Every structure is written in structure tokens, then in C-alpha cells.
Amino acid sequence: xxxxxxxxxxxxxxxxxxxxxxxRRNLTQMGVHPGDIVYLTQGxxxxxxxxIEVSGSKIALGxxxxxxxxxxxx
Amino acid sequence: MIRIAxxxxxxxxxxxxxxxxxxxxxxxxxxxxxxxxxxxxxxLIAGKHxxxxxxxxxxxxxxxxxxxxxxxxxxxxxxxxxxxxxVDASLLSRSLELTLQxxxxxxxxxxxxxxxxxxxxxxxxxxxxxxxxxxxxPVVTAVxxxxxxxxxxxxxxxxxxxxxxxVPFSTYSDDVEKxxxxxxxxxxxxxxxxxxxxxxxxAIKLLDGDPYFLEQVRKNSFELYQRTExxxxxxxxxxxxxxxxxxxxxxxxxxxxxFEGVATVGHATVGLxxxxxxxxxxxxxxxxxxxxxxxxFFIVVxxxxxMIETPxxxxxxxxxxxxxxxxxxxxxxxxxxxxxxxxxxxxIGIVFPYLVPFLAGLAVLEDVGYLPRAGYLMDVxxxxxxxxxxxxxxxxxxxxxxxxxxMATRILDSKRDRFITAALAVMVPCVARTTIIxxxxxxxxxxHWAFLLYVVxxxxxxxxxKVLTRLFPQVTPGLILEIPSYKVPSIRVVLAKVWxxxxxxxxxxxxxxxxxxxxxxxxxxxxxxxxxxxxFRPVTWALGLPLALGVTLIFGVFRKELSLIMLFQALGxxxxxxxxxxxxxxxxxxxxxxxxxCVATIAVLAREIGRGKTSLVIGATxxxxxxxxxxxxxxAAMIA
Numbered sequence: 001x002x003x004x005x006x007x008x009x010x011x012x013x014x015x016x017x018x019x020x021x022x023x024r025r026n027l028t029q030m031g032v033h034p035g036d037i038v039y040l041t042q043g044x045x046x047x048x049x050x051x052i053e054v055s056g057s058k059i060a061l062g063x064x065x066x067x068x069x070x071x072x073x074x
Numbered sequence: 075m076i077r078i079a080x081x082x083x084x085x086x087x088x089x090x091x092x093x094x095x096x097x098x099x100x101x102x103x104x105x106x107x108x109x110x111x112x113x114x115x116x117x118l119i120a121g122k123h124x125x126x127x128x129x130x131x132x133x134x135x136x137x138x139x140x141x142x143x144x145x146x147x148x149x150x151x152x153x154x155x156x157x158x159x160x161v162d163a164s165l166l167s168r169s170l171e172l173t174l175q176x177x178x179x180x181x182x183x184x185x186x187x188x189x190x191x192x193x194x195x196x197x198x199x200x201x202x203x204x205x206x207x208x209x210x211x212p213v214v215t216a217v218x219x220x221x222x223x224x225x226x227x228x229x230x231x232x233x234x235x236x237x238x239x240x241v242p243f244s245t246y247s248d249d250v251e252k253x254x255x256x257x258x259x260x261x262x263x264x265x266x267x268x269x270x271x272x273x274x275x276x277a278i279k280l281l282d283g284d285p286y287f288l289e290q291v292r293k294n295s296f297e298l299y300q301r302t303e304x305x306x307x308x309x310x311x312x313x314x315x316x317x318x319x320x321x322x323x324x325x326x327x328x329x330x331x332x333f334e335g336v337a338t339v340g341h342a343t344v345g346l347x348x349x350x351x352x353x354x355x356x357x358x359x360x361x362x363x364x365x366x367x368x369x370x371f372f373i374v375v376x377x378x379x380x381m382i383e384t385p386x387x388x389x390x391x392x393x394x395x396x397x398x399x400x401x402x403x404x405x406x407x408x409x410x411x412x413x414x415x416x417x418x419x420x421x422i423g424i425v426f427p428y429l430v431p432f433l434a435g436l437a438v439l440e441d442v443g444y445l446p447r448a449g450y451l452m453d454v455x456x457x458x459x460x461x462x463x464x465x466x467x468x469x470x471x472x473x474x475x476x477x478x479x480x481m482a483t484r485i486l487d488s489k490r491d492r493f494i495t496a497a498l499a500v501m502v503p504c505v506a507r508t509t510i511i512x513x514x515x516x517x518x519x520x521x522h523w524a525f526l527l528y529v530v531x532x533x534x535x536x537x538x539x540k541v542l543t544r545l546f547p548q549v550t551p552g553l554i555l556e557i558p559s560y561k562v563p564s565i566r567v568v569l570a571k572v573w574x575x576x577x578x579x580x581x582x583x584x585x586x587x588x589x590x591x592x593x594x595x596x597x598x599x600x601x602x603x604x605x606x607x608x609x610f611r612p613v614t615w616a617l618g619l620p621l622a623l624g625v626t627l628i629f630g631v632f633r634k635e636l637s638l639i640m641l642f643q644a645l646g647x648x649x650x651x652x653x654x655x656x657x658x659x660x661x662x663x664x665x666x667x668x669x670x671x672c673v674a675t676i677a678v679l680a681r682e683i684g685r686g687k688t689s690l691v692i693g694a695t696x697x698x699x700x701x702x703x704x705x706x707x708x709x710a711a712m713i714a
Binding site: 005021022023024025026027028029030031033034042043046047048049051055056057058059060061062063064065066 | 133134136164165167168171196198269283316318319323326351355357399446449451453454457462463488551553554555556557559683
């Protein structure tokens with residue numbers, strides 16, 4: 001399952017990030033690593049970006065980015 | 075002189091600390107050969123003079139991001155005596171990854187745990203002594219927003235800058251260290267020195283796949299380059315992943331271990347700030363609040379501005395009338411003095427009243443942390459144009475000044491997005507053009523007409539954006555944007571930001587304004603303005619504007635606000651409504667809103683997107699301005 005399919009208000013563990021090394025780097029430096037637990041706090045209107053909480057910080061992710069994050073829902 | 079650099083992740087409170095250290099004396103500078111801006115200033119720390127440099131916020135030193143690469147090169151240049159690493163204590167585990175990379179650079183360093191109060195709110199308790207012991211570098215705590223601990227932090231940095239203690243670095247797992255060690259052996263010291271790094275750091279950078287250093291090695295010795303690639307593959311094979319992923323995971327693990335060793339996580343107190351986002355980022359109410367915030371923002375700027383504009387302009391008008399009674403009305407002296415007075419009046423009466431409240435409002439929105447939220451909300455609409463939400467930040471900055479807006483396009487990852495966003499951002503009316511919209515249309519026709527111009531502007535930018543993204547099709551990399559926690563804005567920081575820009579205006583633009591006004595007045599005295607106006611007649615004729623306005627358009631290319639001041643000058647009155655019809659005012663303002671970016675913006679554009687594309691922007695904006703203004707003339711004629 002990918003992050004964009006996660007239900008609002010649910011937690012999940014990140015398994016891995018597909019996609020290029022630029023994307024992986026951008027995500028890891030903002031604190032999203034494989035093994036981390038993320039919490040989906042907001043799903044934007046009109047199919048807009050999502051907001052996740054991970055180790056204390058909030059990050060907005062576009063749907064396209066979220067589709068590349070493989071997760072295991074908790 | 076001792077040179078100290080402030081380094082930290084975005085929103086770590088770096089600027090607040092910088093501001094407490096240097097007060098209002100900061101100057102902006104660019105990193106060598108780039109438009110990446112940083113602040114620097116001299117400061118007196120513990121009785122000694124030091125130069126303090128505030129680098130742009132960076133998440134890591136491994137990123138491919140241009141600003142980060144520039145900041146890294148600046149640190150490696152060897153001109154920095156010590157680093158003050160500002161860390162958001164509430165995000166300690168993530169921030170430590172940058173700290174670990176900094177210690178690898180072997181520059182004397184002090185870690186400043188900032189926003190301890192925020193960490194406490196999140197239930198995080200940190201033991202700074204333990205952190206200092208584990209890292210092997212001094213650690214100080216601070217709440218910079220209240221000025222607590224800033225002085226101590228600065229003093230500690232001065233100490234390490236003088237003493238230059240060896241900075242211990244953390245070691246990775248054995249298998250990784252083995253590969254690092256092998257590569258260090260291969261990199262002969264001379265090469266590392268020529269590149270300017272300690273061998274260990276160079277080895278890590280190479281294994282990390284840093285394109286800049288890989289290229290340096292390839293140029294020096296192709297054999298060594300091949301060997302590096304080979305060792306990278308070996309490292310990857312050990313763990314069944316790529317070398318850079320392994321190093322990133324290693325750093326993450328080290329940071330997590332450190333964090334768990336020095337901090338305890340208890341219950342977070344949920345306060346108003348946490349609940350605020352359920353409203354301000356809400357899928358419906360979020361947009362309502364966004365519209366309301368923007369509306370209030372512009373109304374306040376307009377009210378404050380017009381309150382000051384009227385009496386000040388009257389005062390200057392009267393002084394010119396008085397002047398006419400004292401010295402001969404057709405003499406050289408009168409025209410010269412009149413030009414100078416009108417140039418002064420333009421700045422004091424028109425620019426400052428709108429510029430200052432606008433900059434203050436923008437600084438507050440920025441400090442509170444609202445801009446990234448605006449980016450989140452607008453992402454959907456930006457996607458409709460073919461860009462993404464991060465592009466909204468240059469646009470919002472564009473309402474202040476096109477120059478920082480064009481520079482801010484660096485936060486975008488793709489070259490194509492940078493070009494399109496920069497091209498569109500220069501069409502956003504900056505403060506200078508806002509003074510024209512408010513000072514002319516708003517003042518003489520009413521605020522609602524001014525508001526209409528903004529709406530037309532946004533719609534047109536959306537249409538042009540759509541066309542541009544169609545012309546340069548590409549899938550945009552998605553949005554990844556940190557939403558920082560809300561902060562109470564610090565008056566000091568807001569004032570410092572306003573002062574920094576206002577001072578730039580006073581030093582750079584005001585003399586130009588007075589000079590321009592003087593030249594125009596003298597042209598009028600010599601009756602040369604007629605020829606300039608004649609040259610522009612095709613444009614003014616097509617737009618149905620008086621001949622005298624041609625010259626204002628030339629000056630507008632130097633500084634946009636000059637257009638309005640020159641308009642008063644060219645028409646010979648500040649009571650514009652007696653000479654121009656409502657339709658003419660709208661046509662003129664629309665033309666000025668879109669046509670050719672100002673000289674300073676053109677210079678920045680050329681550096682950011684290249685000369686060819688800049689010429690394209692100049693040509694296109696002129697065409698757009700003509701078409702829009704012609705349409706406005708047509709509509710005005712139909713209504714009349």
C-alpha cells in the first residue's frame with residue numbers, strides 16, 4: 001500500500017521510497033526514513049497534498065510524492 | 075577578524091539569534107558567484123570584534139539543492155573560524171543529522187539548542203551536558219525569541235574560534251568504516267588538500283555520490299575515480315542497497331542513538347497552536363481564512379498608506395507653490411528645485427506609506443509560519459497551472475519585490491519550474507507597482523477598482539502560466555514542504571527585516587528617484603521631454619493616453635514607482651483626476667503592471683534563468699502589457 005491510500009488519522013510504518021535519489025534525499029533530510037512511523041493528519045481538498053507528522057515535524061506531500069512512499073498501515 | 079557562521083535547518087530560529095547578536099546593522103551579501111543571499115555583520119562579542127554570517131537554512135550538506143551546495147562550499151572554503159549550529163530542540167533527532175555532517179567538516183563548532191520551550195511543549199526533555207559529552211563539542215541552550223542564552227552561545231563560539239579544539243567525529247558501523255578507511259588510503263593527501271577537504275570527509279562525500287567532488291576527483295585522476303566507483307559498489311553489495319542510502323541510514327541511526335541517549339520523550343501538551351491548523355489548513359475553511367487574511371492584509375496596507383499619503387503630498391504640493399512665489403517660475407533654479415522636491419515627495423509620500431506596512435505585514439506572516447501553509451493550500455491550484463505549491467512562495471514574495479521572488483525560485487527542484495515561476499513572478503505587482511495601483515487607481519477611483527486590478531492580474535498570470543506549462547511540458551516533481559509550528563512573531567526580527575529592505579530603498583532607489591525626477595524636470599525646462607514623448611507616441615497613442623505620459627514609461631523601467639511620481643511630474647499636478655479619465659487611469663496602470671520588469675529585476679533574472687530566457691520575458695511582458703491595456707481601453711470606451 002502507498003501513503004496516498006492511507007486513511008485520514010491513521011498511522012503507518014514506512015517501508016521504502018520508490019523513485020529517484022533526489023526524492024529519497026529530500027524525504028530523508030526532512031525526517032522520513034524507512035522504518036519511521038508516520039501519521040496522516042490532513043488530506044487536502046480537491047485531491048490536494050497530504051500532511052503527515054513524522055518524528056515531531058509536519059510535512060506536506062503532493063499526491064504524486066505520496067504515491068511513491070510504500071507503507072505498512074498500523 | 076574572527077568569522078563565525080550560523081548554520082541550521084530552516085525555521086530553527088537562526089535569524090532570531092543573528093538579530094540579537096548584530097541588531098540592525100546586518101547587510102545582505104551573495105554567496106560567491108551566485109544569487110544565494112546571506113546576511114553578515116560585525117558584532118561585538120565578549121569585548122572582541124567578530125564577523126557573523128547568517129547562512130540560508132539548510133536541511134543537510136548532501137542535498138543536490140543549489141542553495142545547500144553553495145552554503146556547503148562556503149563553509150569548506152576555510153574562511154570560517156567557527157560554526158554556531160542552531161538546532162530546533164523540538165526536532166532534535168532530525169537536526170542532529172546535520173550536526174553530525176558539520177562535525178565531519180572539522181570546523182570548530184558549538185551546538186545551540188534553541189526553542190527549549192517548544193521542545194518542552196512537545197514533551198521532550200534534553201540533557202545538554204550529556205549531548206555535549208556524546209558529541210564532544212560544547213552545547214548551549216537558548217530561547218532566542220526571548221533573547222535567553224544568545225549571549226552565552228556567542229561567547230562559547232568565540233572561545234572555540236580562538237582555541238580551535240579538534241572536533242571529534244562519530245564513527246559509522248564497522249563494515250562502513252572499513253570501506254571509508256580503504257578509500258581514505260587511496261586518496262593521497264595532496265589531492266584531498268587540493269580539493270580542500272580532510273581525506274575522511276572527502277571519502278565520505280565521494281561514497282555519498284556528491285556530484286561536485288566526484289567530478290573533482292575524475293578531473294584529477296580517472297584511475298582514482300574508477301576505484302571510488304568500485305568501492306561504492308562494494309559498500310552497496312555488503313548491505314544490498316546503494317552506498318548513499320547506506321550512509322543516509324547510518325547517519326539516521328547515529329542521530330537516533332544520540333537522541334535516545336540524551337533525551338526523554340514524555341506527553342505533549344496540546345495547545346491552541348496545534349488546533350489552529352485544523353482550521354487554517356482545513357479543506358474548506360482553510361481557503362476562507364486564506365482569502366480573509368490576504369484581504370485584511372491588503373486593506374490594512376491601503377488604509378495606512380492612504381492615511382499618510384494625502385497630508386504628505388499636500389504638504390509637498392504647497393511647498394512647490396510657495397517656491398513659485400519666491401523664485402522666478404520659468405527659471406532653471408525653480409525647475410531644478412521642483413524636480414528634487416518631487417523626487418523627495420515620491421519616496422516620503424507614496425513609497426514609504428505603502429512599503430513599510432506591506433513589508434511589516436509580510437514579515438509577520440513569514441515569522442508566524444503562515445507562508446508554507448499558503449503553499450500547501452494553493453498546491454491544488456498551482457497544479458492546475460502545471461506547477462506545484464512551493465511556487466506560491468515566490469509569488470507571495472513577488473507582492474513585496476520581484477528580486478527576492480526571482481531568487482526564491484531556487485527552492486524549486488526543476489529548472490523548468492524555476493523558469494516558469496520566475497517569468498510569472500515578475501508579473502506579480504511588487505510594492506512599487508502597488509504604490510501605483512493604490513496611489514493612482516485606489517486613491518482616485520476607490521479601493522474596489524484597485525482590488526479588481528489584482529483579480530485581473532491573478533487570472534492573467536494563471537492563463538499565461540497554463541500556456542507556458544503547455545509550451546514546456548514536463549511532469550513536475552511533487553510537493554515536499556515542511557510545515558513549521560506556529561511562532562509568536564518577534565517584533566525585533568520583523569523590524570529588522572523591514573529596516574533591511576527600507577534601507578536598501580533609501581540607499582539605492584531614492585537617489586535614483588530624486589535624480590530621475592530632477593532630470594525630467596530639467597528636460598521640461600529645456601523642452602526636451604517633448605522628443606522623448608514623441609518616441610513613445612506609438613504606445614501612448616494606441617492606448618489613448620496623453621502624449622506627456624510617454625516619458626513616465628521610460629523611468630518606470632528603472633524603478634516602477636518612478637512611473638507614478640513621473641506621472642505627477644509629467645502632468646504637472648497631483649490632482650490626476652482633473653486630467654485623466656477613469657478609463658485612462660485603468661489602462662495606464664494595467665500597462666505598467668505588466669510591462670518590462672525593472673532594471674534590477676532584469677539583472678537578477680539574467681543570472682537565474684539566463685540571458686536568452688530573460689529577453690524572452692522582456693519581450694513577452696511588453697506584448698502582454700500592450701494587449702491587456704488595449705483591451706482595457708476598449709472596455710472603457712464601451713462603458714463610456
